[in-house]
Amino acid sequence: MPETSVDTNTLPAVFDGHNDVLLRLYRAGGPKAAESFVTGGPGHIDLPKAREGGLGGGFFAVYVPSDEGDTDHDEMARDSYDLPLPEPVPQDRALQVAMAQIATLERLQELGALKICRSAAEIHISMVEHKLAAVLHMEGAEAIDPELITLDVLHGAGLRSLGPVWSRPTIFGEGVPFRYPSDGNTGGGLTDLGVALVRRCNALKIMLDLSHMTMAGFWDVAKHSDAPLVATHSNAHAICPHARNLTDAQLDAIAASDGMVGLNYATAFLRPDGRMVDTGLDDMLRHLDHLLDRLGESRVGLGSDFDGALIPSAIGTAAGLPALRQAMVAHGYGPELIARICQGNWLRVLEKTWGH
Known part of the structure; x- marks a missing residue:
């Protein structure tokens, strides 16, 4: 693509498809740690970094860690790997952890650090007013009971996006293992409860996130859902044949549903060799090019996985987001396309999914 002259300072703020800052704050003390988000400190996202980098909002994930610990990034630095799936998490424990993380998000709102948004219009207003726009999202449905009573309560509390599984089994379905290389066909799909x-x-009108669904689960959702198909933080299997990435057939189904995909910054899902080690922005641009080719310019966004993964050092934290936008400019993306990728496409699909 030819180079295009664009002043990145005039570009709209980024609305991001996925972050794990609530997990980081939960481990640091939950609601008591919320003030560190306001003042700044360790981690990829806090209020000062968001303001410096032009992060205007995003999906704040509620994620329940496994008893076995975090995903082993050292193992994922190898030439090939197939990490064992963690054991399921009991619903009572998952609900307790989820409540603590949601309380932390509420505390951040009380402190004036962000606005919990329940509609696309609220997101737009919040970003125009330079208030960090937060969508309550759950990454894995372990906290939800078989009768789905908890789901209704969480929706009332602001839940607007849900991934039925993370990379471990639930009563609703199976998750994608951390496996490289992989053809993407890794296990079963939705259970009857999952349907x-x-x-x-x-x-x-809760958006369904397909990022951690198996291939079988993806096609089950495509069969039973009447909403746009969305993967908040996933990349192209054609560029990096990792189990977590989406095949061209899946991307075509997302396009046909008028859904979208948010580019994941995790290096293992960017690098063609699948290794969780540093990589350059060129790998991100290769994935963006492929996603745009398969999905079209109105169905591609960003889904960083900030505070949940190793991301390219050229970005580093939310404060480094201008480096990615400048790379898009140098790559030849015009201002209208960059605006769509940064926020416009997310607002479009959310309005279509939520109905307002």
Whole structure:
């Protein structure tokens, strides 16, 4: 693409498809640690870094860590790997952890650090007013009971996006293992309860996140959901054949549903060799080019995985987001396309999914 002259300072703020800052704050003390988000400190995202980098909002994930510990990034630095799936998390424990993380998000709102948004219009207003826009998201449905009563309560509390699984089994389905290389066909799909969960999310207008679904689970959701297909933080399998990435057939189905994909910054899902070690912005641009080719310019966004993964050092933290936008400019993306990728496409698909 030819180079295009664009002043990145005039570009709109980034609305991001996924972060794990609530998990980081949960481990640091939960609501008591919320003030560190306001003042700044360790981690990829806090209020000063967001302001410096032009992060205007995003999906704040509620994620319940496994008893076995975090994903082993050292193992993922190898030439090939197939990490064992963690054991399921009991619903009572998951609900307790989820409540603590949601309380932390509420505390951040009380402190004036962000605004919890329940509609695309609220996101737009919040970003125009330079208030960090937060969408309550759950990465894995372990906290939800088989009767889905908890889902209704969480929706009332502001839940607007849900991934039925993380990379471990739940009563609703199976998750994608951390496996490289992989053809993407890694296990079973939705259970009967998972189908019921999908239908109830459709009824409540809760967006379904397919990022950690198996291939079988992806196609089950495509069959039973009447909403756009969305993967908040996933990349192209054609560039990096990792189990977590989406095949061209999946990307085509997302395009046909008028859904979208948020580019994941995790280096293992960017690098063609699947290794969780540093990489340059060129790998991100290769994935963006492929996603744009398969999905079109109105269905590609950003889904950083900040505070949940190793990301390119050229970005580093949310404060480094201008480096990515400048790389898009140098790559030849025009201002309208960059604006769509940064925020416009997310607002479009959320309005279509939520209905307002």
